[in-house]
Amino acid sequence: MKATLDWQDGLEFDATADSGHRVSIDGPPDLGGKNAGFRPMEMMLLSVGGCSAMDVMHILKKSRQDVTGCRIEVEGERAETEPKVFTDIHVQFIVTGRGLSEKHVARAVELSAEKYCSASIMLAKAVNMTHGYTIHEAE
Incomplete structure (x- = not known):
């Protein structure tokens, strides 16, 4: 897997991944970005x-x-001092459907957090990761 970032101007980079998709990465104006x-x-x-x-x-x-x-909804808390890493990340799932089983939703979130989500599992080695869910009945 590979990602490439090409500098545009200031702090702006055009990023491309193996999939061919592109995204812009930039900083705030007070640091020289746009x-x-x-x-x-x-x-x-x-x-x-x-x-x-x-x-x-x-x-x-x-x-x-x-x-x-x-x-x-993913919310992260960062350290007050440099390097201002994430100290806590909470992932909240709001699932809507017809007759959803709370047991199935809870199990899906648990499996993602503990077995399948490479990003969460990797970050959990350094960050306090929590997960939650709410279920809404579809109208």
């Missing part, structure tokens, strides 16, 4: 959320759960 893209630490939260979301949705579909929506 706010033209994601911050690197934001990308880490998105990576955890995306990885976990794919796991949970795959598991719920295999469990024949009638999911109509899924939102993942």
Whole structure:
């Protein structure tokens, strides 16, 4: 797996991965950026959320759960001093569907957190990772 970042200007980089997809990464204006893209630490939260979301949705579909929506909110707390690493990350799943089994949702979140999500499991070696879920009945 490989990623390439090409400098554009200031702190802006055009990033490309093996999949061929592109994303802009930039810093805030007070550090010389133009706010033209994601911050690197934001990308880490998105990576955890995306990885976990794919796991949970795959598991719920295999469990024949009638999911109509899924939102993942990832919140990170950072250290006060440099290097301002994440100290805590919480991943919250808001799952909507028809007659969803709480047991199946809880198990999907647990399996993602403990067995499948490479991003969460890797970061959990250095960060306090927590996961939660809420279930909403579809209208």
